[in-house]
Amino acid sequence: ETGVTQSPTHLIKTRGQQVTLRCSSQSGHNTVSWYQQALGQGPQFIFQYYREEENGRGNFPPRFSGLQFPNYSSELNVNALELDDSALYLCASSKGSETQYFGPGTRLLVL
Amino acid sequence: GIQVEQSPPDLILQEGANSTLRCNFSDSVNNLQWFHQNPWGQLINLFYIPSGTKQNGRLSATTVATERYSLLYISSSQTTDSGVYFCAGRLQGAQKLVFGQGTRLTINP
Numbered sequence: 001e002t003g004v005t006q007s008p009t010h011l012i013k014t015r016g017q018q019v020t021l022r023c024s025s026q027s028g029h030n031t032v033s034w035y036q037q038a039l040g041q042g043p044q045f046i047f048q049y050y051r052e053e054e055n056g057r058g059n060f061p062p063r064f065s066g067l068q069f070p071n072y073s074s075e076l077n078v079n080a081l082e083l084d085d086s087a088l089y090l091c092a093s094s095k096g097s098e099t100q101y102f103g104p105g106t107r108l109l110v111l
Numbered sequence: 112g113i114q115v116e117q118s119p120p121d122l123i124l125q126e127g128a129n130s131t132l133r134c135n136f137s138d139s140v141n142n143l144q145w146f147h148q149n150p151w152g153q154l155i156n157l158f159y160i161p162s163g164t165k166q167n168g169r170l171s172a173t174t175v176a177t178e179r180y181s182l183l184y185i186s187s188s189q190t191t192d193s194g195v196y197f198c199a200g201r202l203q204g205a206q207k208l209v210f211g212q213g214t215r216l217t218i219n220p
Contacts, residue, residue, distance in 0.1 A: 033206070042115075042197055042210030043154075056206030088152050092208075097201075099144065100208060102154035 003027060004093050004103035012109045013081050021076045021106045025093030031055070032074040033100060034066060037088040049074055050096070078108075086110045113138040113202055117211035124188055125219055132183040132196050132214045140200030143174055144208070145183050148195045157183070157196075188218045 003026035013019050025032050031050045035043035045058035049068035063079040072093070078085055086109050092100035114137035124130055134145075145157040158165050158172040160181065165172050169189075174181040185192055195215050199208040 033208070035208075035210075037152075042199075042212050043208075045207035045209070048206040058207055090152075090154065092154075097142070097206070099142075099156065099159045101156060102146075105152040107152070 004091065004101055006089075006091055006103040006106050008106060009104070010107045010109075012111065014111050015081055015083060017081050017110075018077065018079045019081060019108060021078075021089050021091075021108075022073065023076070023091035023093075023103055024073045025091075026101055029093035029095050029101075030072050031094045031096055032068055032072065033092045033094070034074070034076050035090045035092065036060070037090060037105075038084075039087070043090055046076070081110045083110050113140065113200060113209050115198060115200060115209050115211035117196075117198060117214050119214060120212065121215045121217075123217045123219065126188060126190060128188050128218075130185045130188060130216065132185075132198075132216075134181045134183075134198035134211055136179040136181075136200050138202060139176065139179060141203045142201035142208070143181055144199050145172055145181070146197045146199065147192075148197060148213070150194065154197070185216075188216075190218045190220055192216060193218045 005024045033048040034046040037043040047057040048055045052068045068074045088105045092102045094100045116135045146154045162176040195213040199210040
């Protein structure tokens, strides 16, 4: 157990809808990173939040957005869902740039 | 950005066998981690090993930073070792971990 939790565990949406995924970081960690893992691929970096500010972003369009709250938990929001957004979404918490610890993930299916 | 190449992509072994998984990086990384992804998708930290050698039970890892590669050794494999193994690295000053494509390990009884 890493102490990182994510909700929901599974989600089914239709194209064009919006989705919000949630992540609670491990106690003592102030940084949350989000990754998207398509079937059969390695995780791809979406963005990172450090002390409530976006601290780096991967090659994802602006319809992927996020928030970090004062307790360091985080949300990932995806607007105008597309079929290719179907994936496992993983969040990882860390103390700054130290080792990242991953949550169990949210499986999103877009129909 | 950096490229991470893992080999082999697939490995099928009998219980009790030993295995070596390799990870090559296109650039120097200062944060190198090995993970095991279980069938439910959870990424489990195995090693943080930017350089040197570490051991944890039947698993050990070696990173040769000057030659930009890392090796994960699994001895006396058990069926519970099955799953996908990922290595990931981060450039100095960068935020993101860059993952390889993974090695799918299947241990048959």
